[in-house]
Amino acid sequence: METRLDDRLIRDFTAIDARMLAEVGGKAANLGELTRAGLPVPLGFCVMTEAYRRVAESVGGVSGEPAKARELLLAAEMPGDVRDAVVAGYERLGVATPVAVRSSATAEDLPFASFAGQQDTFLNVVGAEAVLDAVRRCWASLWTDRAVAYRESNGIDHDVVRLAVVVQEMVQSAVAGVLFTANPVTGRRREAVVDASPGLGEAVVSGAVNPDHFVVDTESGEIRERGLGDKRVLIRSLPGGGTEQVEHTADGACLTDEQVRDLAALGARVEAHYGAPQDTEWALDADGTLWLTQARPITTLFPLPDGATAEDPRVFLCFSVAQGLQRPITPIGLAGFRLMASGLADLFGRPARDRLAGPAPYREAGQRLWVDATTLVRSKPGRAIVPRALDVMETRSSVVLRGLFDDPRFSLVHTSWRPFLRRFARVAARYRLPVHIVRAVADPASAHRRMAQIAATQRELLAVSDTATAVQRLDHCEDVLGERTVRVLPMIFPLAAAGFAMLGLAGKVLGKQWRPGDLQPVLRGLPHNVTTEMDLELWHVAVAIRADAESGAALRDRSARELAALFHEGALPEVAQRGLAGFLRDYGHRAVAEIDLGLPRWSDDPAHILGVLANYLRLDDPALAPDVQFARGAAEAEETVRRLARRVGRVRGRFVRFALGRARLLVGLREMPKYHLVVAFAHVREQVGLIGAELAAEGLLETVDDVYFLDFKEIREALGGKDFRAEVAARHEVYDREMRRRRVPRVLLSDGTEPEAVASQGGPTGPGALVGTPASAGTVTGRARVVLDPVGAHLEPGEILVAPSTDPGWTPLFLTAGGLVMEMGGANSHGAVVAREYGIPAVVGVAEAVDRITTGQLITVDGALGTVVPADQD
Template structure:
């Protein structure tokens, strides 16, 4: 069975978690569980070497080369190439030594014993991608010939359409993937199913969620049955939720091999006793303790009552818990979600944000012991920033103020906060308002709030002049000598990040005067809703609006010159960027002037590790090209701004008249307040604008340091510096090589970039409060089911009964009776998922969570009640589907 090269087969007892390359993810886990003494059915693994010896005699390399140049979105070409790869493996001759290894591995398990033949890929059951169901499994296979045929089909299943599409969407190199095959003695299950050792919908850790149904577990995994569902507190063994499914389908083994699907009458009796549920939960706890992380397991109970573990893999969809050293249940608020930046921060971006938070904490009278550690409440999770707001949640004053403040910037966050406050574990422990008042007074004093407020009330133009001079002072502070050493640049960067926050924050008292005037006018006049909101249209002194209008004027100037406009009208953005970088555009100097003023901005600009427009101008060039395609002056930004300003002035006059009708002084006060609103309201964008200038300046300076580290051989490229923090950069100046560290961080960062769901709030036990929303009575016409993947989406429905030949436009919501791995390519463009069958751990639910699309499963008669083309809203947290009229 072995050669001088590598073994062709290994028993589970000789396999461990470090053998991913030899045996694939599934076998590595089964071997690890076996050696840990857990109840795993005996088995062997045909190694990846066996697959390699079959594949090396084919033209598979040519197919892989074509796949490498095919875009993930080109599903038609991916499917065609996958079909070619399968055909090659199905027709390839099997070397004698490989065939003998298959026969000997099977014989080890007994004489014609029924086995499960299961694929085990090297890119499978990974911490960041489960690959659930992407390769094939064959159940109840009996006899050497049948086993050989099943093994061959498993090898070919590495190239199913769904597996190829999954790898492409996850950025996994096809050439680097191999397949092993598990032969495992079948459990003739009376009851089987899946168990997660953390709630995959709410995220709560140490809460086992069990789906169970009669017969083999395939019925549960594939979503063919509505299973019984149990939720168990793993610490106490208490069953906290019990939901009985109809269980109308069972998959069972046939005596001579193979399986059959039987339709059942359905029963309202649970298929597991409470004792069995607790035994499963205890088994799940042991598995989780062994791996040190939550696990997605499959299990079976035989006719004698024996409990078997048939698979375990990491739960890849749980959001990583923020780092903390604090005891007790903590509440975290996402800075990324609040800022609309769903992508992760670079390591230097995280480090920069922590230093900034330290400056803010110092201003509030709570300086960190080390400025680089940042404020005590600032932490990271999933390479994104979170703030620990537990103290506010457990404070009477915090509960009164914070939800209103959150709702102002992001309405849903305020709702979620109120829900968190209802958790009995987070009861109020601070009733006095004095700590808050002291902190507020300290901050007000340090930013000169009384003086700024008085200036804004009495001398508004002087207040505006102050904000302008502040920008000039800031620019002076950000300058650094071109010949500054790397150490000097690091010192300067930390000073800028730590010290400029209080200065920038001093604008806020002026802004608050504007919004106080807004609130005062509303009270004096009684105006509400749209009429009051109209006052805030087209506010002057907003740097973002000014930038947009400046960009439009640039486009207008380019459009007035046919020669300058020609490339923008005829060439793709990539070519425009090449010509701009080569200094070849006729509009070159005008664009350079714009970028000299606004080039510090960019996508995800609060991360100093992200490129700015001046670094990568393609985005701005694309915007200019789009502006030149606009038809009609009425859609021009400056025209829209002017119309908005006129509507705002009309609203001001109406509101003042409403207030004056209640009293002359009311009218005068309302007019005074709204004048301040119009003057100062637009300044709300200015603090962030200035802060982005700081981040851009630090970014430029750190790139110079990166170039020095490249010259020293420490880094491979200057941009690698953004994948270090400030301490690491300082240490790197002494020499060494950090290429491997940076490569690992880049890979981890790219994995996080693909994460599509980031929680607004998160508890330290993993719970996402938004996913715990209590389902209220559904509106007329709404459908209900089991929450499967959190989030809400509205879009056109696409009812699909068979995935073969089906097509989903991007954003369409897939409505299906159930799904198995063959449906996976449709998930690439689906905006959401509705299934008639299945539980929260069925295949469709697992993949929906991995792709970050909202999903509701177990929705009775969904494919008949929903019609293709209807607009529906899927609330994957509440389990509700609303159908538009």
């Protein structure tokens, strides 16, 4: 009669599904899910987290210092019922069956963090006593330095993590490796990536070997790339247990084309089951049977905008990055942009169906702002205007966008300028744009008077009664963002545009008498630039503080946080208190990442400004003072104007002097649209905060600031009595995870492709480049640090780690590394996976990297191109 297993302590894979993460950990949950889906998973069972809990409690609990926690767990006596359950589970597989014993943590194989290899695995374990020992060692591995560092970098609380253990029949593989169902480097979905090598898959996963590499179109089965590695190392099982690593001589590919296609098809089945791209491990036994030994989400792919599909090719431009904002935007910040986008759509005669949802081109992904730029890319006006605008905003985005113009999927369709000109003419006529441009050129003083009038108009538009109800405040906020602010912006743009028009005309008149870059000095030291004026005012505050001994000492001796608290209490030294209060009166509505209305303003939290003031006090060279440099720039600009005018003779020179003079008087107004936008955002933030105070007082939110994690529709529902505390808590977690995302694509296609990464892969390598396998996209230039052993290794922040190979024990070094170069490994080895998660550029499989690169050498690593170039040759 078969022994009944205690399902509180162990369970067969057939009794496990994805909902049991807390009981069985990520790896076991996935193996159970795959088994129940009918996919080819070797038999096995899970030693559940309850067993770990009992052992941990038997030693008084484990937490804190990793080495002590490991020591306690390894020394702990396994409770009798746990021991009996593990032995019974193993004997059901067979008394002397070789098994793999693998850690399965509750914080593992998650959608946002894979934890690849952070806990231990033991292969080819034979016999009940050996299995028990391996289980105990897996428990202890929850507290390795690398696992602790990884949890901390992902914001996961050590005290809530538990460990289960997978015991699974060992596949004595002829060939094994990893399979990604989407390309982890380019982001392209439906493009499977296979790394394979003879023997056990550990050789590929650990980065001990340069594997064969295949890229397969999942739809057609076409093998798009085929790269053969040297496969010089083979890991194989030993009779009686354990493994050995031996030298191996490669002879061609280790997989046939048919086997590669079979793997891609199997991966497609796994992805279809989960509904998301997967990172899998597989093994092909001596009989040719294909097995799945693991699956986890690919955590490094940037999420696609809602509705994006490979069947409908679309181009998405990241407006967040174009604005210089890498970080995520709060839910209320996104809601504000949806309303503004709807207002702009109204302006151009394309009203949104749902104003709160935003117009059709507006998209969100990864809590960043995106624009569906497909129509723009496929039209003549779009190709002419948008890249030129991006040249000013974010040059690399314009380069990437232009690179799509030759893609047949985005060929020109809209070849006429008429529709665009008609819409623009309507707006121009409505706001009398030509009149204001001409008037600004003729009389710049009138432009500045008009700007003052616009500021007064905006103050009127933002006025709200102190006795307004919460619902009235909410109505007001929606009106400000969706209507009133949009009406102000077209009044401002033509004034700065007049300046740029004159700059362009001057260039035309100069003709061949000027070279690229000659006009740039003209724009130095511009008057009427609100941002420059703000910076100079802050400098003047610093000068006053430096002249006051008490204020100067306070800023030098106390932290910015302490100073901010004292300011709010009115307790700073008088000069510092008065100076900062005056600055915040004029500019307190501004902030770091200020286009997100959900973030605190400087008036809410002046710590950043106080830190800047403290840095100003350390500036000892008078020649570097901001006001001195501004005056120097203005003088240089005036001299440049005179020099350029002299080049073209008296008549044309007079026009050049006039045009460049007008440009200097007007171009500084380019900051005003964003300035007024931020004024509106700060006002809306204040009003929403007042609503949040009411909701928190009624117990519908935990804190006042939680209101910024709702959108306007939800705030209205909360005012009707709906409790949003659970939703807000979940959103805080997602937001915190997105804060740790270190790489955001500039442009994204609807099939997940990052065009910047693809373009880099096809580019020239250049002289002196060391070539390897692209593993984590991005480019970084920094000093190399060649490390042969991670124990005791020191890596300065930003240094590029150069190593022969890396396993999970190396990954704590990644926290400070600016990039990674490895001699061995494929794009899916541990080092590559973790580099992608940390967002650092990485190139692997670089022959003789540790010999050809020296510590301290300045190198450029291009993780998409797969090159490492000495800086003097890049």
